[in-house]
Amino acid sequence: MDSFLFYIQICVMLCVALVFGQLMRKLRQPAVVGELLGGIVLGPTVFGLLAPGAYHWLFPVEGIATISREAVIKIGMLFFLFVAGLEIDISQIKRRSACVSLTAGTGILMPFAGAVLLVFLWPDLWGVPAQKNKLTFTMFMGTALSISALPVIARILVDLELIREESGTIVMAAATISDLICWFLFAMIISALDPTGLSLKAAWTSVVLLVGFAAIVLLGGRLVDQRVFHLLQAHLPWPSAFIGLTVIVILIAAITTELIGIHAIFGAFLVGVALGRRFESVEKAQVTFYQFAVSFFAPLYFVSIGLRIDFASHFDPVLALLILFVACLGKIGGAGLGARWGGMEPKKALVVGFGLNARGAMEMILASVALEHRLIDERIFVALIFTAVVTSVLSGPAIKMLTVK
Numbered sequence: 001m002d003s004f005l006f007y008i009q010i011c012v013m014l015c016v017a018l019v020f021g022q023l024m025r026k027l028r029q030p031a032v033v034g035e036l037l038g039g040i041v042l043g044p045t046v047f048g049l050l051a052p053g054a055y056h057w058l059f060p061v062e063g064i065a066t067i068s069r070e071a072v073i074k075i076g077m078l079f080f081l082f083v084a085g086l087e088i089d090i091s092q093i094k095r096r097s098a099c100v101s102l103t104a105g106t107g108i109l110m111p112f113a114g115a116v117l118l119v120f121l122w123p124d125l126w127g128v129p130a131q132k133n134k135l136t137f138t139m140f141m142g143t144a145l146s147i148s149a150l151p152v153i154a155r156i157l158v159d160l161e162l163i164r165e166e167s168g169t170i171v172m173a174a175a176t177i178s179d180l181i182c183w184f185l186f187a188m189i190i191s192a193l194d195p196t197g198l199s200l201k202a203a204w205t206s207v208v209l210l211v212g213f214a215a216i217v218l219l220g221g222r223l224v225d226q227r228v229f230h231l232l233q234a235h236l237p238w239p240s241a242f243i244g245l246t247v248i249v250i251l252i253a254a255i256t257t258e259l260i261g262i263h264a265i266f267g268a269f270l271v272g273v274a275l276g277r278r279f280e281s282v283e284k285a286q287v288t289f290y291q292f293a294v295s296f297f298a299p300l301y302f303v304s305i306g307l308r309i310d311f312a313s314h315f316d317p318v319l320a321l322l323i324l325f326v327a328c329l330g331k332i333g334g335a336g337l338g339a340r341w342g343g344m345e346p347k348k349a350l351v352v353g354f355g356l357n358a359r360g361a362m363e364m365i366l367a368s369v370a371l372e373h374r375l376i377d378e379r380i381f382v383a384l385i386f387t388a389v390v391t392s393v394l395s396g397p398a399i400k401m402l403t404v405k
Helices: 002-026 031-042 052-058 064-086 090-095 097-121 128-132 134-146 150-159 166-193 200-223 226-235 240-260 264-275 280-307 317-341 346-357 360-372 378-403
Strands: none
Touching: 002 031, 002 052, 002 064, 002 280, 031 150, 031 280, 031 378, 064 150, 064 240, 064 264, 064 280, 090 097, 090 166, 097 134, 097 166, 097 317, 097 346, 128 134, 134 166, 134 317, 134 360, 150 166, 150 264, 150 280, 150 346, 150 378, 166 200, 166 264, 166 317, 166 346, 166 360, 200 240, 200 264, 240 264, 240 280, 280 378, 317 346, 317 378, 346 378, 360 378
């Protein structure tokens, strides 16, 4: 019965992703927008409200089918971030390192400052959580509004065929930096709440280990040349062997980053950046990987985001819209300003700002952990989830409009 339910879940999610994704393509919008909206329709907000019995049967909170679905989605995200990394041009990042640094820096500072002002100017808006741990709560809100969603950003850029362009490379590089900084800050916040949590020394150790690991992976990728692939091709079945070896390397990198204390997707992304699309002999295998990740795993992930949301419960429209406004103003304005200072044209700088504004599941994860630790209440949690979804949905159409020639 569990296997039967699991297969139905995957089938229904893919059908919803395909239908809504195609609908968005007909409207000349990125497919990811349709997948996110399709997930909301399939989730507790619409389907769960109209047919609660059927919804709870199809998507139970617990059980083997639910665990299996989440496992497939997590594995799929590793593969999708890997193929997104393949599209990153390291030489472009080196040439525009100042622009990337400025974009990442201002893209964190401005939304963080906006969140701090929001908490201090309207203290009564936040209720008990802000009164109990005001400093910690303020730090959390700043972090939550500063983070970006690397998987969502990658999918938008892939859909719009911008990931190899200069603006796409800067967005992906800046998103990686800002997300790592935000995860570090969040680890500090949780350690302040939980005596058994990550200490400051351990957090700094994680950062040092991550930098070292990234250097090893990127340098190792540069050292792998055409002769290595010819040697493998001569002794192993091709391209199946390359795909198998790549999966092993991705999983090892994901395990390593998890052990370091950073999300596994960063390990998979680093492997993709390290390998890149440099050699003709592996292009066919990489294209196969790319198509399966984009067509199967990515749609499942983006539909699954909507399954976690119930806008009908604890929704405070004033709080939600205020957080959304400050988040968008801070991230689009901050990242866009940084990109402009870095030498980008005004329109391209705005593309970068809207690209980094997508928050997706990264903000959802932060909000979920904060709710578990009682740092926020259900009302703030729903407002943050609302912001994560709306910013993700808005980014694609905004970038599309700005890049139409």
